[in-house]
Amino acid sequence: MWALVKEYYHKFGSPKHFYELTGKLLPWFAIPAVLCLVVGSVWGLAFAPADYQQGNSFRIMYIHVPAASLAMSVYVMMAVAGAIGLIWKIKMADMVAKSAAPIGAAFTLLALVTGAIWGKPTWGTWWVWDARLTSMLVMLFLYVGIISLQASFDSAKSAAKSSAVLAIVGLVNLPIIKYSVDWWNTLHQSASFTVSDKPAMPPEMYLPLIVMVFGYYFLFATLLMMITRCEILEREVRSRWVARVLLNRPLKKN
Amino acid sequence: MNPVRKKRLIVVFMIAFGAATIVGLMLFALSENLNLFFTPSQIANGEAPLEKRIRIGGLVLEDSVSRVKTGLVVEFVITDNVSHVTVNYEGILPDLFREGQGIVANGRLNQQGVFVADEVLAKHDENYMPPEAMEAMKNAGHPMEEEK
Structure with missing residues (x-):
């Protein structure tokens, strides 16, 4: 058992193995991503019933909610990968953490922008400095800080180290985002979906949302693998297996 | 290790x-x-400063909205089911503004305890419903609050 764990650990830590494995896995994430996003957006944007108060403008939720939820999950994943890189000095974990940052930043921005577009007709304002919106903006700044830290070091090692520390410190922001709507009076409403209660909307409204959430997570996995693969090729450019990949030859010698 | x-x-x-x-x-x-707004109870307890720019939030009391015949001046009462605060506002209200709806208003509390707002925002709650379901619930004499 232990030997197996150890073997897995070494294999997964090896960029070459990661490259081969993700090459095989990619279509299994890319195809469901496209399917879920197409089905979810057509269902949510065209067929789900309109809200009794907001009318059709509530439909932006199908873009906004999964983006916000994914942005937070990506942050946790990035910080954990960064911590693994710090503690066990696994290069692969550093590369995954680095690749996750721009994706997370993009989804945070998407959540903020769609939220503002929804806020204008619903609340009457694009932006308000309430705890939920502000903590989400702080997360965007954290992502931007991590991306800039990654870019500002010549050595990949020190870049990984410093950005992992920033990512770990920034983790405290996550419970603040999540519970801001419960701890303080905010303009942003509290969660419509909780573990304990049934959703605050009927199934014909939340089912498309669930499909969209799956679509977003599959999309993230696909993007993360693609960006990490590029990162691997860039870093391992001097190794012989990368030369074979770049010359379009099979990875294994026959 | x-x-x-x-x-x-x-x-x-x-x-x-x-x-x-x-x-x-x-x-x-x-x-x-870190609270975005004061609740009517906090104002009743004197926790909110007078003549300073603050925000207050609460539900618009049923049958409390009254408009002046000319102009855009509107007066209504907001409540948290414990205390009430009268709000005076001149301007266009957001689409979601209606009696029973949560709102957040930005303005000053004057000496008479009337809140003079210069901005009114509608606060949406976490519940979503198709119009038909709302209609059916109303017909059954079943207000939303009891549903929860």
């Missing part, structure tokens, strides 16, 4: 806990100031 890694693991945990403690204490110290 190898002692070097163990040390690094402890350092990582210490960073995370240290940051969490600092931020936790800061939030604890700031907790009241």
Whole structure:
């Protein structure tokens, strides 16, 4: 058992193995991503019933909610990968953490922008400095800080180290985002979906949302693998297996 | 675990806990100031400053909205089911503004205890419903609050 764990650990830590494995896995994430996003957006944007108060403008939720939820999950994943890189000095974990940052930043921005577009007709304002919106903006700044830290070091090692520390410190922001709507009076409403209660909307409204959430997570996995693969090729450019990949030859010698 | 890694693991945990403690204490110290708005009860208790720009939030009391014949001046009462505050506002109200709806208003509380707002925002709750379902519920004499 232990030997197996150890073997897995070494294999997964090896960029070459990661490259081969993700090459095989990619279509299994890319195809469901496209399917879920197409089905979810057509269902949510065209067929789900309109809200009794907001009318059709509530439909932006199908873009906004999964983006916000994914942005937070990506942050946790990035910080954990960064911590693994710090503690066990696994290069692969550093590369995954680095690749996750721009994706997370993009989804945070998407959540903020769609939220503002929804806020204008619903609340009457694009932006308000309430705890939920502000903590989400702080997360965007954290992502931007991590991306800039990654870019500002010549050595990949020190870049990984410093950005992992920033990512770990920034983790405290996550419970603040999540519970801001419960701890303080905010303009942003509290969660419509909780573990304990049934959703605050009927199934014909939340089912498309669930499909969209799956679509977003599959999309993230696909993007993360693609960006990490590029990162691997860039870093391992001097190794012989990368030369074979770049010359379009099979990875294994026959 | 190898002692070097163990040390690094402890350092990582210490960073995370240290940051969490600092931020936790800061939030604890700031907790009241992080509220976006005062509730009518807080105003009744005199917690809100007079003649200073603040926000208040609550539900628009049923049958309390009255408009002046000319102009855009509107007066209504907001409540948290405990205390009431009269709000005076001149301007265009958001689409979602209606009696029973949560709102957040930005303005000043004058000496008479009337809140003079210069901005009114509608607060949406976490419930979503198709119009037909709302209609059916109304017909059954079943207000939304009892549904929960």
